[in-house]
Amino acid sequence: LVNRRVSGERSYDKLLGGLLADGFDERSCRSRYQSVMYRSRPGKQPSAYLVSKLRQQEALQRRCGPGTVAYSHALEQLRSGKSAGDSTGPQDCKYLxxxxxxxxxxxxxxxxxxxxxxVLTGRVLLVDPSNEMGELFCEPFPGTTWLLPPGFPLASYTNFSVNTTESYGNMLRNKVIRTAAGDVRPASRLPAFSYVHLDHDATEQDNLFFCDEDQRVLRNISWLVMRTDSYIVPGLFLDTGFQGELGRMFPEPDAVFHHIVRYLFHPNNHVWGLVTRYYDAYLATAQQRVxxxxxxxxxxPNSPELLEQITKCTQKERLLPELLAAAADPVAPGPSRKTKAVLVTSxxxxxxxxxxxxxxxRAAxxxxxxxxxxxxxxxxxxxxxxxxxxxxxxxxxxxSLTDALVTTAWSTFGYVAQGLGGLRPWVMYRPDNDTHVPDPPCGRDVSMEPCFHAPPFYDCRLKRGADTGKIVPQVQHCIDMSWGLKIV
Ligand code: GDP
Structure with a gap:
């Protein structure tokens, strides 16, 4: 019980069942260990196997990360354009x-x-620090940085696109690499890096990334650069080579993002100040938060239809009370009345x-x-x-700190909140046109997982187009986007 901290009458497991590593300087990132005190629900427990994989990943990040001999060695190899080859020494590190x-x-x-x-492929994760990625979050791994240092040899990597010659899809198309008969070349003759393009305009070949045959080739390439704006994890569940590990790491598959997002993303002290001051001032004392x-x-333009959708949804689902006629008195007046705080973001x-x-x-x-x-x-x-x-x-x-959450269809902003909070939201459906309130206005999502908006439509085993929402039971279509995929 060393990790339990008692505050008032509640005791808190600040490491979230071993999800978080101990030993960080608490002052440098207050949110990491304080956030548990702001949550009314404990969140899902990570499996012991996931916890061990996270500790292994942290050790890998320290052993191979920026500033290490292994990192300098790998950078040199990348500069020389040669693959790490067949060397399997202890310094042999692979990067994403x-x-x-x-x-x-x-x-x-x-x-x-x-x-x-x-984690699944034993690679060190390095994050491109542009787009504020280096500024909003605390470092997630103890004793090292996850930010890609300046001076990365692939000078124009941030401009990589579907047209980049070294993209996995283009390498397949140009037969620089082959999978069909198995690429029999020694690893030393593979390219030093490959670019994985998983944007909305990804080609059929780019999307072969989600097939095991292709993963076997990618495994031998020391540097991968990946660009996506999506939650591609449902696609990883389709890969037969990952299914065993994923099953052991996540015995509750619908909590994958819940665990990863709580592990990885901690608001820095400035953002944590914004969160806690607001929460303490406006939300803390309410009996329920919506x-x-x-x-x-x-x-x-401001949309009366959207306002109607919000009120219809929240009242029908009993998240907000209905209103009495203008002059009517409330049912239970007086100081004993219940309090409900509604947090609107827009x-x-x-x-x-x-x-x-x-x-x-009007009275509720x-x-x-x-x-x-x-x-x-x-x-x-x-x-x-x-x-x-x-x-x-x-x-x-x-x-994510509310007790019940209503989100807007298609929005990744809402997905992150629901994952952090471990909340299965009510999703307001997207109207067919702006003058029409969807009926029903919203529905309870099937899981707290985000939706993968640009999934592959290909069955790797049958080698033909397929409905990827029907291949494995854990991966189904989303309620807010019919072609999207989500883990349930
Ligand atoms: P998505 O576009 O809805 O999937 O969500 P994203 O977070 O990827 O992009 C929307 C961006 O617009 C956010 O990152 C914010 O910068 C801004 N934004 C949208 N809605 C809100 C909101 O309710 N509050 C604030 N502060 N910013 C918002």
């Missing part, structure tokens, strides 16, 4: 450089996916203003006192703006 882009939610999903792939994520785009303030006005002007049928809060309204999505991203990260985290 993860490039993440687009909004913060996308970047977190991409990095979490890259991390799991690195999060509503209203994803809107800058150019969209780029716009209009939805929050309307909800707040509704619960001020249940007699509850409903307060409505919104931390910021940034109006437009911006890229590369520091305070903008810090607020977005704080709001994702605040949503």
């Amino acid at each position: 450089v993860s490039i993440s882009y687009r909004g913060l939610g996308n970047r977190i999903l991409a990095t979490a996916s890259a991390f799991l792939y690195a 999060g509503i994520q209203v994803r809107v785009f800058g150019s969209q 780029l716009k303030s209009w939805y929050y203003e309307k909800l707040k006005g509704m619960y001020w002007e 049928a249940t007699g509850e006192a409903v307060s409505v809060h919104q931390p910021s309204h940034e109006e437009f999505q911006r890229f590369g703006a520091r305070s903008h991203d810090a607020k977005a990260w704080a709001e994702i985290y605040l949503l």
Whole structure:
């Protein structure tokens, strides 16, 4: 019980069942060990096997990471353009450089996916520090850095795209590497690196990444650079070569992202200040907290239909009380009334203003006192703006601290919140057109996992196109995006 900390009457397992490593300097990253005190639910327990894999990965990151002899050696090899060859000495380290882009939610999903792939394939994960990736989070691995240091020899790696000659898909197409008959060349004749392109425009060949035959080739390439903005983990579950390990690491498959995101992403002290000050001031004392994520785009006008969808959803699902007629009295007045805090996150303030006005002007049928809060309204999505991203990260985290969560279909912002919080959200369906409120307005998601928006549609075993939501029982289609895949 050394890891349990007692605060008030509750005791906290600050290491989350061994998910987190002990021994970090607590002051340098307060959120790492404090976040447990802000959660009303303990979260899922990691398996002993997952815990051991995480400790192994940390040791690998220290042994091979930036600043080590092994790292300098591997960089030299990359510069020379030659593969590490057949050497299997103790210094033989393999790397995965993860490039993440687009909004913060996308970047977190991409990095979490890259991390799991690195663990499965024994690679060191190095994260491209641009797009604020080096600024919003604490270092996740003790005694080393996960940020790719400046001076990386592949000078233009951040511009890699579907057209890059060294992409896995293009190497297959140009027969630089072959899988069909098994690439029989010695590893020393393989390229020093390959670029894995898993964006929405990924080609059929790029997506062969999700086949075991192709993984056998990639295994021998020392450096991989991966670019994705998606949660590709459901695709990894389709790979027969990974299924055994994934099953041992995650006996509850619907908690994969829940574990990875809590392990990897800790708000830095500045963002943690934003989270805790807001929580303590506006959410802490309520008996119940409801999060509503209203994803809107800058150019969209305020939509009465979306407001109706929010109220219909939350009232139908009994997340928010119905309202009495204007002059009616509440059922249970007085100081004993229950309190409910509603946290709205959105780029716009209009939805929050309307909800707040509704619960001020009329009484709740249940007699509850409903307060409505919104931390910021940034109006437009911006890229590369520091305070903008810090607020977005704080709001994702605040949503994850609620007791019930309503999210917007398709939004990775909401996915991260639900994963961190271990919450199976109510998803507001995407309307067919803007003047139509979907019926039903929302539905309970089948799991807390994110949806993989750009999955492969290929059966590796049968070597032909297939419905990849029907290959293994743990991978099904998403309720918010019919072609997407998610783990259940
Ligand atoms: P997605 O586009 O909904 O999948 O989510 P992303 O997080 O990937 O990208 C949306 C970006 O827009 C966020 O990262 C924020 O920068 C901004 N944004 C969208 N909604 C909100 C919000 O409710 N609050 C804040 N602070 N920023 C938001």
